[in-house]
Amino acid sequence: MTAVDPSVTGKGVPVTRRGRRRGETTVAVVARLAGVSAPTVSKVLNGHPGVAAETRQRVEQVLREQDYRRPDAVTQAPMLEVAFQALESHLAIEIMRGVAQVANARQLAVGFTETASGPGWLDHVLRRRPVAVIAVYGAAMRREHARLAASGIPLVALDPTGEPVHSVPSVGAANWNGGLTATRHLLELGHRRIAMIGGPPGFLAARARLDGYRAAMDAAGAEVDPSLLRSGTLSYEDGLRHGRALLALPTPPTAVFCCNDLLALGVYEAARRAGRRIPDDLSVVGFDDLEFARWSGPALTTVRQPLADMGAAAADLALTLATGTAPPRLRLELATTLIARASTAPPR
Template sequence: MERTNGARATLDAVATAAGVSKATVSKVLNGRPGVSEETRARVRGTLRAVGYTPTTGPRDPAPAGAVQLVFDALVNPYSVYVLDGVLAGARDLGVEVVTSVLQPGEDAQPAELGVDEIERLGAKGRAGLVIVTSQLTAQEIAACRRLDIGLVAVDPVNPLDESVVSVGATNWAGGVQATEHLLSLGHRRIAYAGGPQRSVPARERLHGYREALEAAGLDADPALTLHDAFRADAGARMAATLLGREDPPTAIFAGSDAIAMGVLQAARAHGLDLPGDLSVVGFDDTYGALWTDPPLTTVHQPLRDMGRVAARTVLQLARREPPDSHHVQLATRLVIRDSTAPPRPRATT
């Protein structure tokens, strides 16, 4: 279908060209269910062919040119800090931000944004997409490129090709810093309670932990390495397992502050004195780390700065400017509080 005399294509015209009702076109535009995948694909193809720009239907709260910020979850302090940084960075540049949260996948699979949603964002005129701690597929990356939507991934959970700009922290170095601190206190039975094995940041922190042990002449004990979600309940589960070992650890490096909080809870449930019987180090340095009992020694990662860099970079891409770097890693540092101490001598028989 072609426009005549430069006239703008209407919703009725799109429906006629696609051989569907006007209501069906509206459902596709707004991402609503009730349309088969075959019909949805046909309508999307027609919308692209005629260059249709929606003017009716639900009003978008942000103007064209806004940045879409997508989280896998907004229930943890990590996400709140990154959100604060993106909002501050966008505000400095005079750009609106729209935030959304992915729905969990089936059978505990990682949540995905989906090509349909990316095409809907393209139809709304989004300048860029910042996606946080979420999985990106090759199809989604290709859709952003085809629709000319700038794409930046913050702490992506899966490896990405070199064309995708990512922002994160020096997770490997942070793992080294946490483990070296525990080693310097005299600990030798040091466990790692980390995030999901599929998570790139979790694996980088694990590799830093192993590197520090190896540099100290110690072998990483597989029985002291566990993986679960970046949540307090997961930390409590892993700590219960580790502390139930025949030769339990004297220290645990937790892959996030949330995990560390669960570790502290489980240690108290086991009747342990903290940090006398067990030292704990977290990762993130979120606000809650100040208010744990005892206050948490943790690896600080500059989450707000990561958000600011992501906002600035995605707008560079939207303006077709080369990014400062395709892989930005901001430095971590260890913050020592009261949850770590030298191990107590173990009683001998």
């Protein structure tokens, strides 16, 4: 991999160099200044466990103050790390596309890791010494943020599932407005008995979409029947399960707003098994606008999240933080858009 001069990127990100010039700091010097052994310094440098948090912070502080550079490291471009809960997520590809677009323009490498692999994922990330980390759909990550901050590595949360650490900047979509727009679309078609299949109650985006649904129903004077509100794991299987239960009600819904496109596909299958036609007997709206939404039969009406733009915005924010510049605000929300296709129609 080719080295990149910080002046080329314009962001001042450090580049590891081969060899050591006279007068440069050694592991022994760092150990002496930090009051620890050389093996302890090596553990910190390589992200290994077994070092007390206070000791790790002291060593990392000395490393920064002395501008330590590894003597044996191969020349490499600075790296931007993206941490996903699961890389096989249907959303991951679009997010990666946006991150890669920004990284390529700045001549940065991009690394990917899975947080679901276990608590050791951060040790591997610290070993790679990225210029910044983007955590996608992560929880609060207080402990991880503290360790990254101690290493001088900024963290950005992309659509966090839980309430993010107050000092961690985040990027997300306008989920409340998306829920409002989806439900308003169904109301304008004439539906009043509108079900919603949401996500886990602790998932911030799912809560915001549900609140948007409730706001639209309230504004239209439409009653929210508690039996029409379901929550699940944002999976096809839960869409099928809840869809079958909703269609088996004595007075089933005429429309269903799903918290994501996978749930909507599950409802499609539930309708097929119940002998209901979409949109003649049941209107369905999803959320995300993943690539398969337009290929569904019929093509799915859904709320588009600008996933690639969210990835790019998170990368821009992370690299701004890497230069020591404070962001203008801690939360950035990108607009969502209703994409009306063939799965919605007026009720019969």
